Amino acid sequence: VTAEGTPFAFRTASEDGPARRGWFTTPHGVVETPAFMPVGTHGTVKGLTVDEVKATGAQMILSNAYHLYLRPGDGVVRALGGLHAFSRWHGPMLTDSGGFQVFSLAKHRIVSEQGIEFRSHLDGSLHDYTPERVMQIERNIGADVVMQLDELIAGQSGLAASREAMERSLRWLDRCRAEFERIGREGRAPLDELVAAEGAPALATLDRAADLAAPRQALFPIVQGGIHPELRRASVQGIRQAGDWHGIAIGGLSVGEAKADTYATIEVCVPDLPRDKPRYLMGVGFPDDLVESVRRGVDIFDCVVPTRMGRHGTFFSPDGTVQIRRAEHKLDRRPLVAECDCFACTHYDRAYIRHLFVAEEMLGLRLLSLHNVHYLVGLMREARTQLAAGTFNAWSEAWLARYRANGRAAPTQ
Numbered sequence: 001v002t003a004e005g006t007p008f009a010f011r012t013a014s015e016d017g018p019a020r021r022g023w024f025t026t027p028h029g030v031v032e033t034p035a036f037m038p039v040g041t042h043g044t045v046k047g048l049t050v051d052e053v054k055a056t057g058a059q060m061i062l063s064n065a066y067h068l069y070l071r072p073g074d075g076v077v078r079a080l081g082g083l084h085a086f087s088r089w090h091g092p093m094l095t096d097s098g099g100f101q102v103f104s105l106a107k108h109r110i111v112s113e114q115g116i117e118f119r120s121h122l123d124g125s126l127h128d129y130t131p132e133r134v135m136q137i138e139r140n141i142g143a144d145v146v147m148q149l150d151e152l153i154a155g156q157s158g159l160a161a162s163r164e165a166m167e168r169s170l171r172w173l174d175r176c177r178a179e180f181e182r183i184g185r186e187g188r189a190p191l192d193e194l195v196a197a198e199g200a201p202a203l204a205t206l207d208r209a210a211d212l213a214a215p216r217q218a219l220f221p222i223v224q225g226g227i228h229p230e231l232r233r234a235s236v237q238g239i240r241q242a243g244d245w246h247g248i249a250i251g252g253l254s255v256g257e258a259k260a261d262t263y264a265t266i267e268v269c270v271p272d273l274p275r276d277k278p279r280y281l282m283g284v285g286f287p288d289d290l291v292e293s294v295r296r297g298v299d300i301f302d303c304v305v306p307t308r309m310g311r312h313g314t315f316f317s318p319d320g321t322v323q324i325r326r327a328e329h330k331l332d333r334r335p336l337v338a339e340c341d342c343f344a345c346t347h348y349d350r351a352y353i354r355h356l357f358v359a360e361e362m363l364g365l366r367l368l369s370l371h372n373v374h375y376l377v378g379l380m381r382e383a384r385t386q387l388a389a390g391t392f393n394a395w396s397e398a399w400l401a402r403y404r405a406n407g408r409a410a411p412t413q
């Protein structure tokens with residue numbers, strides 16, 4: 001517990017322009033920043049055990065409230081001790097509210113001031129996603145950091161639509177905070193009705209008094225406003241006027257806009273954000289995006305890209321992304337990346353991993369996922385080392401020049 005009486009704190013050192021090295025303290029440990037959070041959408045980083053994730057050096061992972069709410073149900077996660085106990089990841093954890101998933105996956109979506117009514121992408125069942133309900137779900141799941149419900153729109157949306165969504169997201173932030181704080185004061189609703197249909201074994205062993213207490217969590221607001229600078233500034237201002245936060249996220253990027261717009265929007269937001277709080281850029285995770293964003297003052301990242309690309313046979317290297325299935329790797333005895341110390345690179349060569357992909361062996365997907373997560377986590381560790389040494393700016397320029405030299409760098413998803 002810090003001096004302010006909360007288990008959350010952030011301190012920085014070794015600044016280089018807007019870039020800085022930091023330490024984000026949570027109830028489940030300290031996260032060194034800049035940091036990449038591997039994404040465990042369903043409470044698991046796809047294909048990897050928690051020990052494998054830990055071995056990459058990852059200190060914090062992300063999970064998704066939308067997916068866990070639909071399956072197995074936030075009540076089930078809570079009955080089984082919360083997501084840390086359920087998933088066996090005992091380090092810092094964050095849940096996204098699922099706003100993005102509701103907009104990208106759900107069917108028959110109706111957005112109103114009250115919230116979002118949608119049909120599940122799994123079974124077509126009808127659900128009511130309001131700011132209050134989302135806070136109850138995230139309180140049940142129990143991650144250290146929980147994200148507000150926000151309204152998402154396409155990256156190239158015009159000014160009027162972007163303004164409407166940004167202003168609604170601010171109003172929803174007020175409702176999220178009121179409900180988040182109410183549960184913090186009054187505790188969580190009794191679990192019985194949430195899991196009544198599931199049978200009683202987990203409930204029989206539940207410590208009911210401890211279960212009702214709200215876990216120690218921090219609510220992060222999300223800056224919206226599309227690619228419109230005046231809206232981004234208004235969003236930051238609205239968030240800062242709404243209260244003091246343990247961290248602030250920049251959302252709504254990497255959703256179809258040009259990379260130059262992504263970077264320009266970060267440059268608009270960062271100067272107005274508090275210097276003494278972590279800045280989390282949501283859903284942006286190609287290696288060059290990470291380095292460019294750290295240069296602009298971002299501290300924390302998440303993205304599904306390393307595991308998704310790994311499952312599709314693409315791996316990260318200092319010279320851009322590479323497709324392992326290419327014929328040129330058939331007799332290639334080199335590791336994926338010579339200077340990488342992940343399990344895949346220290347045990348196997350490209351020829352063997354290519355064979356696994358061609359033969360559709362599941363080990364191939366696991367090895368590339370492992371390498372890609374390790375690569376991004378390691379890239380941020382290197383950024384921290386360079387920041388501490390005062391050499392970050394020169395290092396990052398050289399790193400970006402090499403990454404882009406052969407033109408293989410993939411566009412933002």
Ligand SMILES: [Zn+2]
Pocket residue numbers: 336337340341342343344345346371374
């Ligand atoms: Zn590797």
